[in-house]
Amino acid sequence: MEKEEKGITVKKADDFSEWYSQLIQKAQLADVRFGIQGFIVHRPWGFKIIKKIYEYLEEEVENQEHDPMLFPIAVKEESLMKEKEHAGFSPEVFWVTHAGSKKLEERFALRPTGETQIYPVYSLWFRSHKDLPFKAYQSRHTVFRNEMTTRPFLRGREFAFFETHNVYNTHKEALDQIKLDLKTCDEVIRKKAKIPFLYFKRPAWDKFKGADNTFTPDTIMPDGKRNQLASTHDLGTNFAEAYDIRVTDEKEKKKYVWQTCFGPGVWRIMAAIIAIHGDDKGLIVPFDMAPKQVVIIPIIFKNKTAKEVMNYIKIIEKKIAKADFKVIVDSSDNKPGFKFNHWELFGVPLRIEVGPKEVADKKVTIARRTDGNKTTVKATDIIKEIKKQAKELDSQIWKNAQKNFDHNTRDAKTLDDVKKIMKTHRGFIRIPFCSVDKDGEECAEILKAETQGGNICGTLYPKPEQVSKNDKCAVCKKQAKEIVYVAKSY
Amino acid sequence: MEKEEKGITVKKADDFSEWYSQLIQKAQLADVRFGIQGFIVHRPWGFKIIKKIYEYLEEEVENQEHDPMLFPIAVKEESLMKEKEHAGFSPEVFWVTHAGSKKLEERFALRPTGETQIYPVYSLWFRSHKDLPFKAYQSRHTVFRNEMTTRPFLRGREFAFFETHNVYNTHKEALDQIKLDLKTCDEVIRKKAKIPFLYFKRPAWDKFKGADNTFTPDTIMPDGKRNQLASTHDLGTNFAEAYDIRVTDEKEKKKYVWQTCFGPGVWRIMAAIIAIHGDDKGLIVPFDMAPKQVVIIPIIFKNKTAKEVMNYIKIIEKKIAKADFKVIVDSSDNKPGFKFNHWELFGVPLRIEVGPKEVADKKVTIARRTDGNKTTVKATDIIKEIKKQAKELDSQIWKNAQKNFDHNTRDAKTLDDVKKIMKTHRGFIRIPFCSVDKDGEECAEILKAETQGGNICGTLYPKPEQVSKNDKCAVCKKQAKEIVYVAKSY
Numbered sequence: 001m002e003k004e005e006k007g008i009t010v011k012k013a014d015d016f017s018e019w020y021s022q023l024i025q026k027a028q029l030a031d032v033r034f035g036i037q038g039f040i041v042h043r044p045w046g047f048k049i050i051k052k053i054y055e056y057l058e059e060e061v062e063n064q065e066h067d068p069m070l071f072p073i074a075v076k077e078e079s080l081m082k083e084k085e086h087a088g089f090s091p092e093v094f095w096v097t098h099a100g101s102k103k104l105e106e107r108f109a110l111r112p113t114g115e116t117q118i119y120p121v122y123s124l125w126f127r128s129h130k131d132l133p134f135k136a137y138q139s140r141h142t143v144f145r146n147e148m149t150t151r152p153f154l155r156g157r158e159f160a161f162f163e164t165h166n167v168y169n170t171h172k173e174a175l176d177q178i179k180l181d182l183k184t185c186d187e188v189i190r191k192k193a194k195i196p197f198l199y200f201k202r203p204a205w206d207k208f209k210g211a212d213n214t215f216t217p218d219t220i221m222p223d224g225k226r227n228q229l230a231s232t233h234d235l236g237t238n239f240a241e242a243y244d245i246r247v248t249d250e251k252e253k254k255k256y257v258w259q260t261c262f263g264p265g266v267w268r269i270m271a272a273i274i275a276i277h278g279d280d281k282g283l284i285v286p287f288d289m290a291p292k293q294v295v296i297i298p299i300i301f302k303n304k305t306a307k308e309v310m311n312y313i314k315i316i317e318k319k320i321a322k323a324d325f326k327v328i329v330d331s332s333d334n335k336p337g338f339k340f341n342h343w344e345l346f347g348v349p350l351r352i353e354v355g356p357k358e359v360a361d362k363k364v365t366i367a368r369r370t371d372g373n374k375t376t377v378k379a380t381d382i383i384k385e386i387k388k389q390a391k392e393l394d395s396q397i398w399k400n401a402q403k404n405f406d407h408n409t410r411d412a413k414t415l416d417d418v419k420k421i422m423k424t425h426r427g428f429i430r431i432p433f434c435s436v437d438k439d440g441e442e443c444a445e446i447l448k449a450e451t452q453g454g455n456i457c458g459t460l461y462p463k464p465e466q467v468s469k470n471d472k473c474a475v476c477k478k479q480a481k482e483i484v485y486v487a488k489s490y
Numbered sequence: 491m492e493k494e495e496k497g498i499t500v501k502k503a504d505d506f507s508e509w510y511s512q513l514i515q516k517a518q519l520a521d522v523r524f525g526i527q528g529f530i531v532h533r534p535w536g537f538k539i540i541k542k543i544y545e546y547l548e549e550e551v552e553n554q555e556h557d558p559m560l561f562p563i564a565v566k567e568e569s570l571m572k573e574k575e576h577a578g579f580s581p582e583v584f585w586v587t588h589a590g591s592k593k594l595e596e597r598f599a600l601r602p603t604g605e606t607q608i609y610p611v612y613s614l615w616f617r618s619h620k621d622l623p624f625k626a627y628q629s630r631h632t633v634f635r636n637e638m639t640t641r642p643f644l645r646g647r648e649f650a651f652f653e654t655h656n657v658y659n660t661h662k663e664a665l666d667q668i669k670l671d672l673k674t675c676d677e678v679i680r681k682k683a684k685i686p687f688l689y690f691k692r693p694a695w696d697k698f699k700g701a702d703n704t705f706t707p708d709t710i711m712p713d714g715k716r717n718q719l720a721s722t723h724d725l726g727t728n729f730a731e732a733y734d735i736r737v738t739d740e741k742e743k744k745k746y747v748w749q750t751c752f753g754p755g756v757w758r759i760m761a762a763i764i765a766i767h768g769d770d771k772g773l774i775v776p777f778d779m780a781p782k783q784v785v786i787i788p789i790i791f792k793n794k795t796a797k798e799v800m801n802y803i804k805i806i807e808k809k810i811a812k813a814d815f816k817v818i819v820d821s822s823d824n825k826p827g828f829k830f831n832h833w834e835l836f837g838v839p840l841r842i843e844v845g846p847k848e849v850a851d852k853k854v855t856i857a858r859r860t861d862g863n864k865t866t867v868k869a870t871d872i873i874k875e876i877k878k879q880a881k882e883l884d885s886q887i888w889k890n891a892q893k894n895f896d897h898n899t900r901d902a903k904t905l906d907d908v909k910k911i912m913k914t915h916r917g918f919i920r921i922p923f924c925s926v927d928k929d930g931e932e933c934a935e936i937l938k939a940e941t942q943g944g945n946i947c948g949t950l951y952p953k954p955e956q957v958s959k960n961d962k963c964a965v966c967k968k969q970a971k972e973i974v975y976v977a978k979s980y
Binding site for chain 2: 031033034035036039040041042043044047048050051067068069070071072073074076078079090091092093094095096097098099100101102106108110117120121124125130136140141142146158332
């Protein structure tokens with residue numbers, strides 16, 4: 001493995017942006033030296049964590065009876081143009097115009113989100129109401145979007161992708177799916193990745209262009225910016241009408257279908273794990289997501305005990321591997337202190353130290369990545385102890401993330417308050433607001449301009465907070481109809 | 491599900507090409523109606539089989555300690571040009587030139603095989619011999635190659651992709667990896683997918699351009715054409731020299747690294763499964779690869795027994811699902827005969843029929859997809875019977891494939907013989923040949939021209955057959971140095 005002699009040279013609290021960049025490069029999560037802007041190399045250490053995210057998502061949606069499928073990454077110009085009124089993505093689209101030295105007869109586009117690829121074909125597949133519901137997902141590593149500014153795992157011109165595209169006979173079934181999507185976010189983002197979030201219904205001006213409604217789990221990153229971790233869309237019959245997706249009902253009459261699509265942000269979840277859990281020493285990941293869960297480090301003072309220590313380690317290693325934990329022994333010729341720093345940088349949850357004393361006492365010393373706590377236990381108890389320590393580590397990761405997130409929403413009543421709070425506050429700001437329908441957009445634009453980028457995230461979902469009749473819109477001072485959350489976003 | 495009222499309308503033996511196209515569309519493996527040539531939709535039924543191929547491959551290479559990684563799909567023009575002398579792929583490369591309505595400042599390429607993407611970055615990763623070996627793989631769904639003629643799962647402009655890229659200190663380690671790649675082919679292609687093949691060392695003029703040697707497992711499709719199922723390359727130090735991938739040895743001296751890469755053809759394996767195992771009724775797949783393994787079909791004559799039958803089926807279904815088999819009940823209002831045909835088309839390995847008689851006797855009737863054999867067993871024995879039938883089905887699939895492949899190599903001594911045999915023969919033709927080094931290329935070209943496309947596949951690997959001193963090259967009549975195999979290819 002490539003050695004990084006130095007750890008991260010800045011503190012997370014002092015310069016989050018630099019800390020984030022250094023961590024990604026030094027813990028070998030990604031390599032930004034590929035040479036085309038916005039295209040990164042996923043190195044094995046980082047990609048193993050991303051594979052876990054995919055694995056969890058696939059498991060959840062398959063449990064909900066979604067089938068895997070795969071559509072081309074290319075789009076016909078004709079299909080793209082048809083959608084233009086629904087989702088005006090064109091500046092984000094890459095165009096393939098040549099092959100070798102020849103111009104293609106018909107150029108094609110590369111673009112994110114599958115509606116334009118998928119729905120023209122869906123219109124060929126379903127004929128009768130009996131063909132529905134149809135639930136399918138695409139779990140793909142590559143999708144393209146032309147972006148001006150890029151950041152690993154937050155915004156790329158090529159990025160990891162996952163989406164479901166579902167078709168129903170009724171609007172009720174579609175709305176039930178939205179609830180299941182929320183459950184998927186709970187299971188994967190909150191329970192597995194240990195990222196706390198709030199679930200919002202986006203305001204009318206910020207929903208996906210072809211959707212009746214858009215719902216998103218948003219978290220707050222250490223720099224105070226909102227990270228949208230997923231989005232799920234109630235598409236109504238909008239795309240069905242645009243692409244003519246119809247089935248016959250019980251009375252053999254043609255009707256438009258109802259659709260939903262759900263896109264968890266695989267990269268965004270990865271970014272949240274790195275940014276929210278990591279510390280000044282490096283990466284921290286939940287136990288089950290770690291590429292290696294236990295590292296064993298020999299502590300050798302004299303050569304004469306070296307062989308004994310290494311033999312003892314071999315037995316311990318075998319035992320841990322047999323219990324299906326991912327274990328690695330660092331028998332390189334670096335000093336123990338160097339090794340400690342190295343594996344802390346890489347976020348290995350548990351470190352086992354074995355020296356002559358441990359061998360003599362038939363014990364091992366276990367150190368926890370989160371708080372450095374050390375415990376010495378009998379070698380016979382090692383599996384039990386790893387399980388216990390893993391549970392404690394996960395609980396610390398969750399509590400730490402929660403501590404920074406919960407009770408971190410500040411209230412404001414006026415635009416001036418918002419501006420003042422936003423200068424130092426790293427969390428949501430809750431305000432009374434006139435409307436989340438189209439007629440509130442003007443106030444949202446004023447707020448954004450006045451706060452240099454503050455966005456209305458929307459109302460809490462599924463239970464929006466109630467306004468009192470004294471609540472006035474923080475911007476226009478008219479009677480407030482909603483309580484909304486404000487944050488800057490990436 | 492979309493109903494296909496009719497099965498395949500041609501016989502496999504009469505018109506393989508039409509049979510293959512109809513099967514793919516009617517068993518919903520892929521949809522070719524996407525609208526851009528060479529870009530197909532992977533429908534759920536087909537994609538589940540492809541996911542299994544990926545799963546098997548990943549398991550094998552991970553057992554060999556390859557780590558997952560992911561490189562961009564894009565290539566810098568500069569890296570591409572550097573490789574040109576090694577692998578002259580340029581007419582196969584797509585160019586992305588625009589984003590939205592604007593021309594990109596620097597265009598980038600989309601191309602198959604990762605050398606140009608990966609090796610410039612590898613040159614940054616390894617410094618010391620202690621950083622090696624490095625073994626990693628990319629398992630990705632999308633890769634591009636500009637092709638003139640396209641065919642689902644055989645040749646596409648976007649296709650499924652899998653490759654390993656390994657770096658070693660010594661040539662010996664690289665050659666050992668080639669043997670492990672052969673083992674992966676054995677495990678996945680032969681044992682799991684039940685596709686027989688021969689392993690060849692390609693002649694000098696047909697190896698991968700940057701490789702010292704190329705090895706491939708080739709099978710024969712029902713139309714007599716060769717299907718190259720994978721390739722593994724001994725890259726020597728060629729790319730290391732081109733991209734300056736060096737490490738320091740024990741004496742702190744810089745040396746070039748040794749490399750191998752291995753690319754099993756995920757699509758090609760899928761094509762072989764469809765083409766070799768399928769019959770006039772439709773798809774046949776090995777039991778473990780089937781999207782659904784058991785279909786239960788109610789046989790209901792009178793309404794008064796319908797409820798009893800359906801209740802009984804529910805119990806059976808639960809039992810089968812609990813044993814972790816993929817089971818589906820077809821309770822649609824189609825006639826049983828229609829359902830039989832439908833699920834045979836889709837290749838479900840076992841069909842369970844349940845009518846009033848089965849309910850009364852507490853039995854079920856199981857029919858096997860391969861030979862239609864029916865067995866009636868006690869409901870209490872159902873799991874045992876499914877396992878037994880699955881084993882028998884797999885054994886029939888393998889025997890059938892083997893029967894068509896083994897003993898299907900014909901010998902020829904002269905070019906005239908080859909031409910005569912090739913007119914009707916659907917298999918390899920074995921001939922004595924002057925040389926598989928560069929000096930044999932002229933004879934290979936003559937053979938290709940005279941036989942309208944016959945290719946020299948190479949010599950058997952790892953044990954080439956011995957020539958006798960009476961063997962003369964089938965083309966030039968000089969002393970033969972090799973026994974080689976000839977077949978037309980896709």
